[in-house]
Amino acid sequence: MIDARMSSTAASATLRQQIGQGFELLRQDRMEDAARLSESLLAAHTRDPQVLLFASEVRLAGGDAETALGLIDAAIGVMRGEVALLLKKARILLQLRRRAEARQVAAEAAALAGDDGRALWSIGKIYGGCNDPARARELYEQALAVGCGSPDLLYDLATAQFFTGDFAGAEKSLGALPTDSPAIGHALYLRSTLRRQTDVRNHVDDLQARLTAGFPDATRRAACLYALAKELEDLGHADRSFTVLTEAAALKRRTLRYDAAAERTAIDGIRATYTAEAMRAEIPGHGEEGAIFIVGMPRTGTTLVERLLGRHGEVASAGELPDYGQALAAAAHERLSAHPGKTMVEASLLLDFAALGRDYMRSAREAAPGSRMFIDKMPINFMYCGLIRRALPKARIIHLVRDPMDSCYAVYKTLFNQAYHFSYDLAELGAYYITYHRLMRHWHAVMPDAILDVRYEDLVTDTEGQARRLLAWCGLDWRPEVLSPAKSDAPSTTASAAQVREPVYTSSVGKWRRYEAGLRPLADQLMRAGISTGRT
Template sequence: MKSESEQSPIKAGYDLLRQGLFREAVEHGERLASRAPRDVDVLVFLSEACFAVGDLEMARSRLQSAIEASGGSLPLKIKQAGLLVHMRRRADARALAMETTTSAGARGNGQALWQLASIMVNCNRPAEAIGLYEQARVSLGDHPGLLYDLAVAQFFTGDFAGAELNLDRMLGMVPDAGHALYLRSTVRRQTDARNHVDALRQRLASGVGRAEWEAGAWYALGKELEDLGEHDAAFDAIVRGAAVKRSTLTYDIAAECAAIVSVCDAYSETAMNEAAAGHEAADPIFVVGMPRTGTTLLERILVQGGDVRSAGEPLDFAQLVAQYTRQAAGGRPEVSPAEASRGIDFEALGREYARGASEAAGATRFIDKMPVNYLYCGLIRKALPNARILHLTRDPVDSCWAIFKTLFFSAYHFSYDLEELGRYYVAYAQAMAHWHSVMPNGILDVRYEDLVSDPEGEAKRVLEWCRLPYDASIRYGAAPQKAAFTTASAAQVREPVHARSVGSSRRHRERLAPLIETFAAAGLQAR
């Protein structure tokens, strides 16, 4: 490495960051700042270094100093808003983004407006983002990435016609974009008169350059063929897409299942009976389970009365558990993360979680619909003793078929191989059995099949358990009109409640035999 005399001091600092020498980078930045406390470039570098070591508050403070020293730099304000989102300070991030959109520098600045719109989406405000995306289009025109982001926001807010129109525009410029092909296939049910099956087949036959895009094209084809009732061909396409997607991933199913077991082992009945001072001021509702089991439908029923709002599917709880676990571990490599987590300051965890998630919902009483929070049921109870946990259950084979035929992009790596999917499902089912055992009466199971066959009855049962009023004048099975749903099932959840998906895996029983055998060996009964 060159000495500071041979290159600029700030470049030397960024070299330290690239080498992973984060503490040394902070010390270097502090020395530079002591000599030049109003140097914008120095302050930005020091903010980056503080972020690298995990000192987010100091990173924010240094960046704020850089904004002031720069006279209110627009790019630095946008960077600050993004940092506030990362810190789960969504109210502050949204306020800064809204303030910035009205500044002279943002007017007509398409790139800035695009970034500010994305911040709004990350604050769980897709409806507010749409206008900013549209303003960005005035300046930038029909940029493919901008059109896609706009379509996603429209998809979340229920403007499916608008989303499809913008996806068509994008695909006119980037016809192989698999993520856009897949999203377009999901915005509505395809019909014999209006579908893209032939075009998708032609595109796949001619070759799609990127593996990620090829996977998206296969999943799009599978979804459209299933809509048209061509179930065997749909299964073939999904298998092809899953294999391509799995080839792009580095993933160890054994390690993931072992991690699930380790959490359950750490939170035994004895551990759950140990006193923990949690944050009692908050009473969130967690909706947990496997994806594609009706979690969004249950969320929709809960919000219809207006007494609770959705925070979406935030990663907050898992991220905070990881952060507080590192602190509790104290640099002791011999202690497993699950064991170390028992030393967490659960009151602080619950307080910080409730603050951030309530800002995502815009309400003090909120729903967290991140399905994989099932893994943290024991920690939720300790950190938030007044939380209500709802667990969606569904026929295991139906559940896995619904998961397998969905492209999740960067999530749920276990979902692209039937053998891995089966192993993960068994680990999940065993974890939930454990939580029921060590937290008796602490989790309410809600069967998907009951939810779609008797939405009114299930709504009354669930609302009562959540200490929310049941309003007999509300049709809980009707399609919602206004709420945003930031989830892959945003289109399906806007339909009236139906039971079309119950037993949907039965037509593929032979091809799903490995799953059924895995479940039978684990003692799980498919209905």
């Protein structure tokens, strides 16, 4: 009996060692070796939860999320009530854009988490991924209350407070963040964006002192510089602000591995492929109504339009969804495997667009449950206007247009979170804007009257008139509450969460001219491309 127990213990130790080796293979990106080991372990240990977890990670790394989900479900069947496994399942469900199920699993995990602060924090992140920053905030606060002291938790809490309109709470949370936190750079920038800084209340001295003391990496220093540039702009120090901003952008750009030309080429490829002839092809789409896409360059007033429409009782915001691009990419990859000689864009012409539309609507509605109509405010969906029209012929597409120089300056001065890499170099920004401008002209040409252009300048000077126009375009009746004070707004999960809760203002119109000397090369670049730098 003793020998049997010793043998069992040794076998268990060997198995754990093999699993550890398997995870190391994944870290080394040795996918074939990891896959062979997972198959071997699964054959011998079909009900071991750690083996099932490892096998799930292998499938996930290989892009097979559905099989990975099945393996996690098998592990949960063996070890019911294991919060870590439930969290893993919820993350996979989010990857599959199955938000309703992810919420259910997150709720189950929350009921089991007790006073495990890290688990509560992780559950909060699941709700954040489900476009529910209010519930995420509750869980972050619970995690802090039970003693989870991670600095990154404070930053996540501040972000949720920012999205839900508690700017004072966000500033307090950010103030408690240690100076050596990995999130400190973005925390300083978020702190600066929470409100307009004034002569009697600002962080300029603090930011300058931090820059003098130094940061351990370029990413954190760049974020601090962005914060300083923003506060100097608020205080009216235009020249100093632009000098700091130029340094910040150049430093940020050096931290990125980004092929600007390749991205522009891909966008041009869409324009070349989706010709007028291609758009005339009789291809059935998914006839469901309810989707409202707001597209354009970032920082052009898309969030303001989202706020106006979202105050209508029949419309809810789903936030900036990656869903259409993800669903499109997955479907095109399947077609590409059957037609390897084609490009991704060419393969997309062969899609079952009705199936693509159904897939998108399923996941998008789960981000705004219970509403007849929903808003998808992902700006870069401008690339897919023609493909959206094919997949969802009854979707409403709204395109925000802003003075090109105001648009580019607003993008250039913003520190984005892992997005819009073209924005950190003026020449790359100009080239991207030209590419975007050409594509939007193309969409209007090949599908006339399918897209409503809304000018930012008209939106802020004639808000009611534009609101009526927007509602009519979406087939909605006029309701004066769409103009009601911003304090009634639901959470906003965008960089504009602070601005959209202020009254509509016109001070950003023509703002680029304060920085005209520094922005002149960009203006010349746009003019050479035939794009007027005045209002067009």
